[in-house]
Amino acid sequence: MQSRPPAARTGRPRSAAADAAILAATRQALVELGWSRLTLGDVATRAGVAKTTLYRRWPGKCELVVDAVAELFDELRLPDRGCLAADIEGVVLQFAAILGRPEARSGLMAVVAESTRDDALRERIRASIVDRQKRLVLEGRARAQERGELPAEPDPAETARTADLIFDMVAGAVVHRTLVSGEPADEQWVRGFTRVLLLGLTARPAR
Structure with missing residues (x-):
């Protein structure tokens, strides 16, 4: 049949x-x-x-707001400022500016709160916002490798794990700074954050 x-x-x-x-x-x-x-x-x-x-x-208000906010984050672009540190500073400043917009701030905080009891909504946030913006990490690493600032990683799985970690560090720090602490992610803060991200806690501040 x-x-x-x-x-x-x-x-x-x-x-x-x-x-x-x-x-x-x-x-x-x-x-x-x-x-x-x-x-x-x-x-x-x-x-x-x-x-x-x-x-x-x-299907509902939460899903609609996730997609509306996701479009704002799709505006993020990795600038080419000539070096990895400056590129990171540029995209972090963009990210902070988007989080400063009332529609992004209120929408993101609300759907994240709702997602604590809704696994499908949490997955939608991950797919629509988080996973889509990890492209910036991969793009930045590839550009830095072409410049000779970072070594190449032959293992694709390790590359993906590292990209996840970098994204979590950047997004977590900026979201906490702007939405939880309510402090500005201005150029001075972004410069210090980038230095710690690239060089670690033992790095001495530039004089």
Whole structure:
């Protein structure tokens, strides 16, 4: 007995323009209303789409906010400042600036809190934000290796483990500094953080 081919998908194709409008409206609502007052109905009105359009794309408020915030972090770019330390400082300053935006700050803090009791949401945060931004670490290491600032790593598994560790150190420090401690991640702090990251705790500060 021959198996049947999979059924063709029905319904209207997903509109990239509608997705962009919805995510932009979500960020606007986060700025104006904050997490607690944001509703999917309000987002649909702001985006000029039917509620059913929004519900077909996102199962709930948390998933919608994750994707809206993820787009902000997709703006991160690794600058080419001529050396590894300066490149790190440049991207960390960008990261801190994004976390300083009210839509990123309120949205990220809220979904991280919700994810403590929702494994699927935690995985969505990891896939949409964390894993996508690890590209910056890999790009920075490759560039530094081309410059001769870092040795090549022949083991891909070790490269991946090191990238995970570097990302965790950078993201953890900047998130704690800006969102938990509420202190500025300004150029002076970023310079000191980068020195410790690259040289370790035994490094003497530059005179």
